[in-house]
Amino acid sequence: MSATATHDTETLATETLSGAEIVLRALKDQGVDVIFGYPGGAVLPIYDALFQQNAIRHILVRHEQAAVHAAEGYARSTGKVGVVLVTSGPGATNAVTGLVDALMDSIPVVCLTGQVPTHLIGNDAFQEADTTGITRPATKHNYLVRNVADVGRVVHEAFYVARSGRPGPVVIDLPKDILINKGRYNGMPEATHKSYRPATEPDPAAIRRAVAMMKGSKRPIVYAGGGVINAGPEASRLLAELVHLTGFPCTNTLMGLGAFPASDKQFLGMLGMHGTYEANLAMHGCDVMVNIGARFDDRVTGRLTAFSPNSLKIHADIDPSSINKNVRVDCPIIGDATKILRALIAAWKADETKPDTGAIAAWWRQIEQWRARDCLRFRQPTAADAIIKPQYAIQRLYDLASLTGKDTFITTEVGQHQMWAAQYWKFEKPNRWMTSGGLGTMGYGLPAGMGVQIAHPDALVIDIAGEASILMNIQEMSTLAQYRLPVKVFILNNEYMGMVRQWQELLHGGRYSESYSAALPDFVKLAESFHAVGLRATKVGELDDVIGEMLAVDRPVIADICVDQKENCFPMIPSGAAHNEMLLGPDDQAPKGSGGAGVTEEGMVLV
């Protein structure tokens, strides 16, 4: 240090650090205790700084996509921001699927990507990719840091953006010279963000209008989504309070499962394409719909022109762009779900109008009739050597896992098994269910489960998987072994990309083009080669023992559950059909209504 520098009071106040050290200081100040990453040339300075500190733990994944899903699992199960560190070029491009996944499901993630040194940017340098260009539509926001003096501020801003308003992924692209250069770290900034300040306080007039609609309703329904989970556990508590206070029925979206207790009498189950009969018909027939933190996704609405045609719609969302995007609503409320729910409860109590209890009781009688249809019924032959029905496997897993008394977290891959998990698992609390809803990313569940287990070391974490999906990030078994993460992979092995096969059966004349899972590995041996326990059940008589053993061992497990290959996931609203044109399972004895007529030419083009 030169003599002049010691005279500089500013230098004395704040020492100079390398960009990489500033990154880690800022992460620590944000309360980060773990990051999921994979090294490479451009981020070596950060790995060097990581080596020399103890505050932040690094989990070495086996593929950058998995790092992002792990961070998502961590974030969804804790409510904190998940953090990812990857190198430039292929490290960054590998992370893109995870980023889009987090964007679609509103998961707060900060992803640090290495970049070639600033003077090489634009030169097609080794492992250069236009990361901010590629990830612009894949993130909520992204940054390319061009000056070491900006590093600290940008990291703090990225966390603010990732967690505020509607949460989402943020990329910080860090050129290698910026990580090496020395600069000052000024700590957490006090100033509010210059341009990004999402509104969280609901408009009292909108709350009053909503309550007036709710009080006047004869056939109400509460439709709650992932926004309630994102708002934190207090929002879920308030949701239950509101539903109990009003006596309204409540349904959850795929992303909202756990926001309302599944065992509650007022719960109608999940709605949407594979939702329950009662939830979808109640949505179709309601006169007032109270949407809290859901976005009228096409998996939920079915054919838009036929969606809940006679209802007044209240839509509470933190993102103004979700309002009137797909469905015109009558009473938008913009704000944080916790604050909105609290305000709705207070206004409901303050409003003297008596709700129409007679009409609502009649509505419940109608709902009970729909419920009596028992749309999730399936028939499991009881002979010990009978083939296992996938629904039964999940039910047994649920029953036996409940007996352990452990806090249980479920992740899934994508396909029929995912929908069966959503239908048959009873989520009582928020943050226990991680699934790729918006993007539908096969390969999500195993790494997400890894992130959950890191955050909750003593919890039971189960990835309910399909034999096809699991192969998309199977390399993460190695990460489980390295960190002794006892994640259980429960494969419903139907030897088909079952969801694809189901669509081909129902919509493409049973032409099973490329949907057979040929040449599968022996999952038991695969588990063993990854230092995990491998188990298999091929008939009903073996199922409980396999599940019992899986739950008993304190190690990673792959349980290969060979299930009925022909089973389809019902109820199903085919793409382009309306809620009241639902297909029910083969066991449903009652007349099917329009049944297969729900499949239209226009519906065929939809995914």
Add this chain to the structure above:
Amino acid sequence: MTDMTTRQAVMAVLVENEAGVLARVIGLFSGRGYNIESLTVAPVDETKNQSRITIVTTGTPMVIEQIKAQLDRLVPIHKVSDLTIEGPHIAREMALIKVAGTGDRRVEALRIADAFRARVVDATTESFIFEMTGSTDKLDAFINLMRPLGLVEVSRTGVAAIARGPRGI
């Protein structure tokens, strides 16, 4: 039912003048399939480091409401205003119009330019460049009149717009 008739909207967008902000706005329009009829951008406040983007677009009322909401949630965007519905506004664009010809056609071009208050900013014995400012319609009308008179090429700035009255965006 939802209104399916389309209308034009002029959006004024105040943005932080930082790298990538224009790409974000354009990417939003292409990614979500919105129309851009014209887009202009320039810094307007050096001290606050802000630029202003003016976008002319068309869509159903629901789509235009979406465009505004989608722009508004981009992180570096300070303010979005749909000038078409928030009271009267002034919208102008500037064009440079090159017309080549001799004899009667040249005289006629100059006569029409005069009537439209287009200025001659360059002239040779066989060509003019006119500079003209006005509404998009007026520019279109003038350019159409120049077509048979030897129109060579046109360069237009796109629309700049601002609300009438004392208040700012």
